[in-house]
Amino acid sequence: MQFTGANILSVGQFNPDAIQRVFTIADQMEPYAHRRKRTKVLEGAILGNLFFEASTRTRVSFGTAFNLLGGEVRETTGMESSAIAKGESLFDTARVLSSYSDIITMRHPKAGSVAEFAEGSRVPVINGGDGANEHPTQALLDLYTIAKELGHHGRKVDGMHICMIGDLKYGRTVHSLSKLLCLYKNVRFTLISPRELAMPDEVLNALTDAGHAFRVTDELVGEMDADIVYQTRIQQERFASLEEASLYRGKFRLNNEIYTRHYKPNTVIMHPLPRDSRAEANELDNDLNQNPNLAIFRQADNGVLIRMALFALTLGVADIVNKYDTDVVWFSNKARY
């Protein structure tokens, strides 16, 4: 895969070498994100951060990643109502807005819209989420987190056991992550969800084709030897009735008691934030906040590293970032975290 000048639209673009390349560069971004040093490699470059659908953290994460490389950010949030109302095509929008930046990150509620936009764009486009379709940087940061967390324990993605829990039908993140995991060997999946919210056949077929083993169930029972537990939200409105929802309530929850009973002492806990922290949520409880295996905030940190890596790669500066190093002279204790 040739990164320089390329669009990043789908996890389907990545082969194992490309992923390895992204992760290697992401590792090299850590000293900048942790403020041990900084770089000016993209000083003067402009990111067009186009969020036609609101998403504060993804938007700010992209903007921060670009700033950390030394670049500037121009932004839009929300539908460009006037132009849409006037019937402008995504091609025209792209033609115009791409004249204002060196690279574009874009979120849009409509599936396929980012690829359509990329057709008209004169600069590389990175998909920041196009409706129910794709959110490739989220999938990459999830995979990167898994590889990194397992690496701390001397384990690897190949041969690992991952347990995915919750809404596996509508959860875009677990679909994309599963597809990326098809590039690896001998991964075992335990897929726990209400039957109505089971992992789609399309994903299951991809797992089979990749030679992975999976088990589908609607209950968490017994001792799991999972390396990773990936928890997702179940939205109440997915059920036919409140009664049905309450039947399930708690069955797909993770708290300290359940974790201790069912998982290994070093099973890594992941979640595509935000999580519902209200008492009645039954999702991922705050009593796990002090557990060192709770990787959910490290996921957010890794998102910055992955996005920095993708910017550096698509703009062709990945190998010269450290030529523009300078010192950080202000207070920071980020390296502590």
Add this chain to the structure above:
Amino acid sequence: MQFTGANILSVGQFNPDAIQRVFTIADQMEPYAHRRKRTKVLEGAILGNLFFEASTRTRVSFGTAFNLLGGEVRETTGMESSAIAKGESLFDTARVLSSYSDIITMRHPKAGSVAEFAEGSRVPVINGGDGANEHPTQALLDLYTIAKELGHHGRKVDGMHICMIGDLKYGRTVHSLSKLLCLYKNVRFTLISPRELAMPDEVLNALTDAGHAFRVTDELVGEMDADIVYQTRIQQERFASLEEASLYRGKFRLNNEIYTRHYKPNTVIMHPLPRDSRAEANELDNDLNQNPNLAIFRQADNGVLIRMALFALTLGVADIVNKYDTDVVWFSNKARY
């Protein structure tokens, strides 16, 4: 005209020398906008980009232009509801907000508001559109585009023939452009619109005073020897009834077939974007997208150059921009476009 420290509020401020000065500096901005090099001349300067009325592309174009000169951008979008509701005057708003930047660009729905704001401002103010009144940077970029496009064919603004089509009554852009063209010699105008949407007498009188010839009609007939065709949108709600609107539908449209039938092979096509690209729009069809004379996206590009030039001139750095040149080290193929 003295640019340094001046407000840019109206096309009426410009004489031929001032326009020539803006265009000369705009030409010099092209290497920066096309990423062959970059400049840090405004590094540390702050633009207050105040859009009290939403306009994504104008807002981002101003911000980008300032970034390309090395400066920072602080922004507001939408009415500052609390202060307005509390009855704050534009003078007070200007007094306060102008303490936060080195220069201000402002859009506001009310005619005259930007000039009123400028009274209270302690820094230069550039009008980014004040309701039905003025949008001088759009008029300048239109004129700059005309001069540049004709220049490629060895022609000039003096003596050209421009055909303006569509809503000439409410179209702010064609009014301002016409006024600017009064600074030139022997321009011929063909003004095609529904009778209800004809060019106002005030503009026609200005054309007469400038010694220009014009023809007013409601139909595009026969071979036009136009150098420029400037197409604008007709909003359906301008007509008394849908029936009336449908009578006109298609009469003020431009597509490949109409272009070939009525225009010269090198007539330049312009439009103040966004254009309506829906099939039923009958405005400016996508089948002209591959026509090299379609200048609508080059207009957007030129907008960045014009805005860079105005920033450089009003902040008094136009002649030292290249003293702060540095290299562009990242991927760009903008120079290709």
Add this chain to the structure above:
Amino acid sequence: MQFTGANILSVGQFNPDAIQRVFTIADQMEPYAHRRKRTKVLEGAILGNLFFEASTRTRVSFGTAFNLLGGEVRETTGMESSAIAKGESLFDTARVLSSYSDIITMRHPKAGSVAEFAEGSRVPVINGGDGANEHPTQALLDLYTIAKELGHHGRKVDGMHICMIGDLKYGRTVHSLSKLLCLYKNVRFTLISPRELAMPDEVLNALTDAGHAFRVTDELVGEMDADIVYQTRIQQERFASLEEASLYRGKFRLNNEIYTRHYKPNTVIMHPLPRDSRAEANELDNDLNQNPNLAIFRQADNGVLIRMALFALTLGVADIVNKYDTDVVWFSNKARY
């Protein structure tokens, strides 16, 4: 008080030494804000400017202050609706968003929310207003303005006479300012408000404990020897009826005639902007705009200096700012104001 790495959440954190330190650094920021020179000390640092409640001028003031020190700004405006709707805790929000910046400024409609957020944050947090609770940078800029204005006349905060007028019950700014003034000696207060909107006992008790004298009244009568008159808005809806409101109308107003009749020729006029400039407002009239004692716009200017000082102090660069000085090469006449 140790500033480096600290949160700035409440005026209660400050002792006289800490205030003196902030004001000394604020004084040193003036050449940068007035564009006589600039600094790159925070070049590469990122401010997370999180305004969960809209406030254009406070938001832009923080952003500008950070830009003036050389740093970059990433922003959010408005409630992060999706995450809130999904039940995310402020702790989680802080954990995630603080990984995107070096320091955070935050406004939120809920009292106590900024402190709660700071618990989860991995970087210093500055309170930009948390509902009815606190807005410490406003209080500091008010106090700084008083000290500076009196200093021009050879007077001091100790021993001064301040007259506060208007809504003293709900006015967050007069409460915080009063608390800060308790750190000084022998301040005299004249507190003029409708009885229903009188200064709360809690504040009065604090004044007594500090050894200050105060007089509570609902009328401005006779000659005041006030050094400062601090005018605030009375919102009509605070009264039981429109009739009652109209009884009071004009009693708590300041215009040129009232100023001349009741105050000394050099009494400094302050107001926590925005002010209502409509004819019927009866608040602080435009006929005082040319009065050199009207300090309301200098308050806004001082806000930038105070915020620069707090950034420099909490990020530990206050004493090295001038090591990163460079020249301002563009037009500015800010030093004139």
